[in-house]
Amino acid sequence: MIWVFFTVIAVLLIGGFAALVTGRLGYDPMADATSTQSSPALSDGFASDEISAVRFDTALRGYRMDQVDAVLDRLQSRLAELEGPRAATEPESHRDTVR
Template sequence: MTIFLVILAILLVGGTALLASGRPLPAALHGFAPGARAADGPHPATVARGGAGALRRQGDGLGLVEPVASLPPVLLPDAPAAPDVDAVRFGLGLRGYRMDQVDEVLDRLAAALEERDALIRDLRSRLAAEDAG
């Protein structure tokens, strides 16, 4: 909590110093200036509701980067098997899930699929033996 307050204080002091210096604001921040007109940028209420998404839609370089379209999609076949789950690879991003938890879930899923497939093979072999006998 203390670190958060220190960072917040630094940001407030920096923002105040920037506004007090009289330097023009970057084009992306004109909507945040006191007394800004609607034509200058997003309305503050819009930004409050839309957050970073409102800034990202403007294409001004603020916010998260859009996903890379050249990456292959992460797909599993209609009937996934344990090797299919083992072969799944996800792209890296700024935010995401804890890798150790994802790895554990995928390992458990692969083991469950392998166990299911082994049981199906066993039952099919028993059925074939009964039909033959």
């Protein structure tokens, strides 16, 4: 009699696994991204105190990569913008010692 119980459990487990593998049973470990803030992006001509105020939404494995990438891209373009005129006006010998 107990073997009937184990047989039913085994059939249910195999059927559930087959439904999961074939996509008939919906399971998504990564839920759709949600945001608690409008955008962590920095404004044009931002100041240093704005950088310390940036906050990111958390995700399954840390922070939302799209938000972090957007802020890093903005920081990179701002640094290039600030370094552009400076690099052009500095003497060659001074640039080598600074780096």
